[in-house]
Amino acid sequence: MPPHDPDLPFIRPVEPADLDAIVALERRCFDRDTQTRRSLRYLLTRANAINLAAECDGRLTGYLTLLLRRGAQAARVYSIAVDPAARGRGLAGQLLHAAEAHATRRDCNRMVxxxxxxxxxxxxxxxxxxxxxxxxxxxxxxxxxxxxxxxxRLT
Ligand SMILES: CC(C)(COP(=O)(O)OP(=O)(O)OC[C@H]1O[C@@H](n2cnc3c(N)ncnc32)[C@H](O)[C@@H]1OP(=O)(O)O)[C@@H](O)C(=O)NCCC(=O)NCCS
Structure with missing residues (x-):
């Protein structure tokens, strides 16, 4: 596989080291409904969740949290945000698309x-x-x- 072009956005799993960047992104993206650092840390590390980051040019420019429940077939998009400077380029759509693929692999049949x-x-x-x-x-x-x-509905 050729190396990834660092100027093009790509979607990857969130890592614990992304916490600061996600806290800062939340503050830039939401004037209300901002999640606390504590609840973000919980979501990123312990919750039954899939957290995806959009990275562009070495910077975290968006993220999505998908919540799963044991035995449930619905996966819930709990949060999605893209840096104001990176909007309108399809990043949120890419995050959603990747989240849907993860949900399908986890046997979910719908997104809510x-x-x-x-x-x-x-x-x-x-x-x-x-x-x-x-x-x-x-x-x-x-x-x-x-x-x-x-x-x-996921097919
Ligand atoms: C909502 C949000 C995540 C969209 O991010 P984005 O990367 O700009 O979205 P995309 O570029 O993938 O756009 C996807 C679609 O959203 C719509 N859209 C995006 N920006 C829009 C705008 N400014 N006005 C109207 N529609 C818009 C379009 O329908 C677009 O579809 P298209 O690609 O066919 O044109 C971003 O605006 C954001 O972070 N907002 C603040 C946080 C928030 O409200 N999160 C959602 C809480 S539920």
Missing amino acids: CEVRASNQTSLALFTSHGYQRKRDLPAYYPGGEDGVRLEK
Whole structure:
């Protein structure tokens, strides 16, 4: 296999050493719903989760956390974020695609996620990748904002 071109983004598993970069990325990407360092460390190291990083030019520019439950066939996209400077180039789509492949290998038959009803970018991301709105979630978020549950069947 030829060596990877460092200027092109690639998707890899998150490593414990990525924690600082992910904490910083969260702060750049979310003005609310920011996860604490403690809960991120838990998700990255102990939870029944698959954590993927998008790396470009040696920098972590995006990440996705997929939660799995023993015996459950639904994998849940718990978090996805891409650095503001790297948006609109398909990185989130690549992360989603890789997560779906992992979920399939773990015998899941569908992906689910919840999104704030006001998060048009995120809704567009998921629907453009085949996720369908399953139901509205009234007052799902702290502060009372509605959520939307989306789902995609894996083949
Ligand atoms: C949502 C987010 C992860 C998208 O990252 P991204 O790498 O820019 O997304 P992509 O380039 O892969 O875009 C995929 C699709 O999303 C949609 N999209 C992306 N940016 C968009 C924008 N600014 N406006 C509208 N739609 C947009 C498009 O439908 C695009 O599909 P296309 O490739 O067919 O045009 C990024 O905006 C982000 O980190 N936002 C803040 C954190 C967040 O809200 N996370 C989701 C919480 S559920």
